Amino acid sequence: MGVTPSTGPVSSAGSSIFPTLVFVQGNEQRTISLDHTPFTVGRKVDKDLVIADPRVSRDHAIITSENGQFSVQDQGSKHGTFVNGERIQRKTLERNDRLEFGVRDISYVIFNPQHATSNTAREFLSQISGIQISTDTTDLEKLTLFLEAARKLNTIGVLDEILVTLLDLTLKLTRAERGYVFMKTEEGGLRLAAGRNSKGEPLLDDKTISHSILEETLKSNSEFVITDTSRSLDLAGRQSIVAYDLRTVICMPLKKPQVQTTRDAATPLETGSEAMGVLYVDSRFASRDISSVSNDILRAIATEAASLIENARLVQAEEAARRYQQELSIAASIQQRLMAVTIPEVPFAQLRGRNLSCKEIGGDFFDAVNTAEGLAVVLADVSGKGVSAALLASTLQGMIYSQLAVGTPLVEIVTAVNAFFTHKHIGEKYATLIIARIRKDGELEYVNCGHVPPLLVCKTEVIRPPHGNLPVGLLAEATYSSDRVSLHTGDRLILVTDGVTEAENARGDFFEDHRLEAVAGKSSSMEDIFAALANFCGGTPLSDDCTVVELVYSG
Amino acid sequence: MHLKIEKRATQGITILACHGRIMFGDEANLLRSVLRDVLTTNHKVVVDLADVNHLDSGGLGMLVGVRSTAKADGGDIKLSGLGQRLRDVLQITKLVTVFDVYDTEQQAVEAFGATSA
Numbered sequence: 266m267g268v269t270p271s272t273g274p275v276s277s278a279g280s281s282i283f284p285t286l287v288f289v290q291g292n293e294q295r296t297i298s299l300d301h302t303p304f305t306v307g308r309k310v311d312k313d314l315v316i317a318d319p320r321v322s323r324d325h326a327i328i329t330s331e332n333g334q335f336s337v338q339d340q341g342s343k344h345g346t347f348v349n350g351e352r353i354q355r356k357t358l359e360r361n362d363r364l365e366f367g368v369r370d371i372s373y374v375i376f377n378p379q380h381a382t383s384n385t386a387r388e389f390l391s392q393i394s395g396i397q398i399s400t401d402t403t404d405l406e407k408l409t410l411f412l413e414a415a416r417k418l419n420t421i422g423v424l425d426e427i428l429v430t431l432l433d434l435t436l437k438l439t440r441a442e443r444g445y446v447f448m449k450t451e452e453g454g455l456r457l458a459a460g461r462n463s464k465g466e467p468l469l470d471d472k473t474i475s476h477s478i479l480e481e482t483l484k485s486n487s488e489f490v491i492t493d494t495s496r497s498l499d500l501a502g503r504q505s506i507v508a509y510d511l512r513t514v515i516c517m518p519l520k521k522p523q524v525q526t527t528r529d530a531a532t533p534l535e536t537g538s539e540a541m542g543v544l545y546v547d548s549r550f551a552s553r554d555i556s557s558v559s560n561d562i563l564r565a566i567a568t569e570a571a572s573l574i575e576n577a578r579l580v581q582a583e584e585a586a587r588r589y590q591q592e593l594s595i596a597a598s599i600q601q602r603l604m605a606v607t608i609p610e611v612p613f614a615q616l617r618g619r620n621l622s623c624k625e626i627g628g629d630f631f632d633a634v635n636t637a638e639g640l641a642v643v644l645a646d647v648s649g650k651g652v653s654a655a656l657l658a659s660t661l662q663g664m665i666y667s668q669l670a671v672g673t674p675l676v677e678i679v680t681a682v683n684a685f686f687t688h689k690h691i692g693e694k695y696a697t698l699i700i701a702r703i704r705k706d707g708e709l710e711y712v713n714c715g716h717v718p719p720l721l722v723c724k725t726e727v728i729r730p731p732h733g734n735l736p737v738g739l740l741a742e743a744t745y746s747s748d749r750v751s752l753h754t755g756d757r758l759i760l761v762t763d764g765v766t767e768a769e770n771a772r773g774d775f776f777e778d779h780r781l782e783a784v785a786g787k788s789s790s791m792e793d794i795f796a797a798l799a800n801f802c803g804g805t806p807l808s809d810d811c812t813v814v815e816l817v818y819s820g
Numbered sequence: 821m822h823l824k825i826e827k828r829a830t831q832g833i834t835i836l837a838c839h840g841r842i843m844f845g846d847e848a849n850l851l852r853s854v855l856r857d858v859l860t861t862n863h864k865v866v867v868d869l870a871d872v873n874h875l876d877s878g879g880l881g882m883l884v885g886v887r888s889t890a891k892a893d894g895g896d897i898k899l900s901g902l903g904q905r906l907r908d909v910l911q912i913t914k915l916v917t918v919f920d921v922y923d924t925e926q927q928a929v930e931a932f933g934a935t936s937a
Binding site for chain 2: 646648649650692693694695697715716717718733734735736739740763767
């Protein structure tokens with residue numbers, strides 16, 4: 266069994282009902298839920314915690330539990346097992362104990378670290394469920410109060426606490442000995458989410474739970490109640506009931522709450538309610554009290570529990586979506602930093618560039634490199650939008666930058682880039698780009714790959730050279746050529762992305778080439794292009810990134 | 821979604837007349853799936869763009885991608901009826917050298933006849 270960090274829907278670090286192990290290795294750290302024992306540690310790949318280090322023995326140590334106490338036991342390891350720096354053979358574990366297996370310092374395990382938030386949710390829940398409860402309030406009323414409070418508490422990480430408190434109250438109500446909640450896994454199996462005994466101690470899954478009943482309950486989606494197993498003849502085949510003398514077993518499916526509005530009124534509600542887990546309660550003695558609790562009440566508990574779990578899951582899904590958004594904004598900020606260009610200072614030319622981003626992270630970038638071959642500038646626009654475009658843009662930027670830095674001829678660069686992207690079969694994604702390189706003597710070489718033609722501004726005359734190639738990444742068989750122009754002092758080369766020419770105003774008109782050419786010819790400032798663009802668009806937001814790069818040859 | 825696609829067949833050639841715009845996202849996805857569907861039975865397709873006012877880089881990438889598939893199966897996707905804006909787009913990207921472009925749907929259909937003869 267491998268180790269999975271406790272990021273499942275039900276357990277979360279710090280608030281799990283199971284003790285946690287925080288495994289630290291170098292700069293990495295992960296939290297492991299100690300949801301079964303014995304928990305094995307060693308170098309062998311089948312260990313629960315695999316530590317790939319030659320100083321760790323194959324079968325190094327195990328963690329066991331007895332009566333709610335956890336102990337670590339060395340399995341005859343060569344380099345020893347340490348708890349808080351002391352070499353041990355066997356030792357009962359306390360919170361925050363530091364465990365080391367053979368390796369010292371660089372990797373270690375902290376047993377069940379105390380988190381600032383730990384237990385607070387549950388304490389809070391029991392507080393609110395205890396509020397205004399008069400002495401003659403029945404347990405059922407308490408449960409109702411608790412459930413109402415819990416429902417309002419849609420806080421992340423509270424789910425485990427909810428389950429534990431739910432189990433405690435259910436045990437109190439039914440006077441059963443043990444209670445468990447199992448949740449259905451994606452593979453259709455059952456995973457222990459919480460377990461408690463009537464003394465309020467946490468329980469792990471063990472063989473004495475009748476798994477055949479659990480599975481049957483889940484499968485049949487109907488409850489299973491036996492108040493005196495000794496009288497039931499059909500139980501002979503159920504090993505655990507016979508072996509452990511279980512007299513009382515109650516097992517209820519936790520049915521997924523239905524959204525009634527989407528359902529056909531003629532369809533009975535019950536049939537579609539898929540079981541998402543099981544509430545299981547048992548006792549080793551025939552409970553007389555259990556009969557005093559009607560099945561309806563237990564059914565109500567199961568229904569409430571299911572809706573609580575579903576709510577908490579929705580909150581967790583929301584949280585996951587929020588984290589995903591956060592990741593995206595991190596990606597966007599990384600891209601922005603990659604986009605940030607340190608413009609090389611050269612005596613013969615001035616380079617400026619500016620990017621106006623629309624909201625989404627996009628695929629525009631420009632970059633500049635100065636080498637013995639001259640000052641090179643690249644402006645590219647990757648098709649599409651969003652993360653995929655940004656990813657491609659970053660790869661493209663890296664490839665082009667590194668090749669420009671070593672002075673590779675422009676045609677070779679775009680040929681290599683095209684070969685790379687078409688070879689990788691990245692689907693319909695491609696890029697249009699211009700790479701231009703200007704030498705000290707004013708000789709400008711550029712290669713246009715499907716990009717908006719550059720504007721060559723000589724005094725007030727605006728020239729749009731017709732030279733062009735296919736975009737990169739679209740067709741493997743594409744061939745490329747470059748064009749050369751001699752610039753004179755004061756001549757300008759302006760590169761834009763199609764976000765500029767295709768900027769739209771409220772009437773649905775596009776900025777288009779003629780407006781761009783008019784402002785480029787009239788003004789010698791790049792800022793005027795943006796001013797004209799803003800003036801044209803009015804309040805209409807940009808639908809694509811707009812990037813303008815201007816290269817002025819000063820001789 | 822700002823794209824409607826009309827499908828008809830003539831002389832063994834499928835014509836997809838597009839109305840609206842073909843942009844990255846919904847529209848490109850729709851046209852791609854319609855084209856792929858058609859290509860399972862007929863490799864000769866004319867995409868008529870007479871009533872398409874906008875084709876962005878995503879739409880263009882999709883057309884090139886699907887055309888490569890058709891070509892590999894011995895067919896082709898020919899374009900017809902491009903307005904000035906769309907012609908400009910194909911000109912800038914030099915994709916005029918890749919696609920067979922015709923003024924009218926009929927000319928595109930006839931061109932298939934000439935090549936398959």
